[in-house]
Amino acid sequence: MTEYQLWFAIEFIIFALIFIPTIVAFFTGAPWIPTPMPRAKRMLELADLKPGERVYDLGCGDGRLVHLAAKHYEADAVGLELSPLVYAWAKVRNFFLRSSSKILMRDFRKIDYRNAKALVFYLLPDILKVMRPKFEMELRPGARIVSYAFEIDGWTPVYTEPRDPKRHYGRIFVYEVPKSIKANGNEAKK
Numbered sequence: 001m002t003e004y005q006l007w008f009a010i011e012f013i014i015f016a017l018i019f020i021p022t023i024v025a026f027f028t029g030a031p032w033i034p035t036p037m038p039r040a041k042r043m044l045e046l047a048d049l050k051p052g053e054r055v056y057d058l059g060c061g062d063g064r065l066v067h068l069a070a071k072h073y074e075a076d077a078v079g080l081e082l083s084p085l086v087y088a089w090a091k092v093r094n095f096f097l098r099s100s101s102k103i104l105m106r107d108f109r110k111i112d113y114r115n116a117k118a119l120v121f122y123l124l125p126d127i128l129k130v131m132r133p134k135f136e137m138e139l140r141p142g143a144r145i146v147s148y149a150f151e152i153d154g155w156t157p158v159y160t161e162p163r164d165p166k167r168h169y170g171r172i173f174v175y176e177v178p179k180s181i182k183a184n185g186n187e188a189k190k
């Protein structure tokens with residue numbers, strides 16, 4: 001192999017590692033844009049977590065939300081991230097923060113959410129539309145869903161945190177699975 005070919009191979013691998021997962025993540029959920037930290041903290045207040053309860057961040061980015069959930073609420077916090085580089089960064093960050101949250105390299109579309117007390121995310125409206133029937137099928141009564149910036153089409157939030165135009169922060173939408181309605185597929189975990 002010539003020096004030129006070696007460099008080409010290295011560049012190709014770097015390209016594949018950075019751009020391909022980023023493009024895949026873009027089309028399956030959203031690109032990596034972190035939730036502003038004050039908004040992340042507020043989202044977790046609104047998630048109303050108790051110690052030991054399971055919360056997922058769907059597309060956890062650098063893992064900031066799950067770290068805060070584990071640290072301040074002692075939640076069983078799991079971050080799901082598809083992009084390998086973002087995942088690696090979240091793991092490094094978690095290591096240095098000594099976080100008890102878990103970061104998994106998984107596609108959030110393929111996770112079973114029946115054990116979730118809360119879901120938090122910052123995802124685009126199209127994927128929220130795709131995920132809605134899954135949420136309706138799997139989430140248990142009383143489960144909370146806290147979405148940064150985008151609404152879930154067809155659902156009515158129980159609370160909406162308004163925009164903060166000074167700081168350019170988006171809205172936060174909070175949803176709750178009604179306690180009186182037993183979602184399909186939830187009998188099994190009783």
Ligand SMILES: C[S@@+](CC[C@H](N)C(=O)[O-])C[C@H]1O[C@@H](n2cnc3c(N)ncnc32)[C@H](O)[C@@H]1O
Binds near residue numbers: 026
């Ligand atoms: C807008 S960022 C939000 C990051 C983090 N939740 C936050 O609020 O700071 C969306 C993240 O979702 C990830 N993502 C997109 N599609 C995904 C999928 N199908 N499964 C897991 N992660 C995904 C992206 O790589 C990106 O890091």
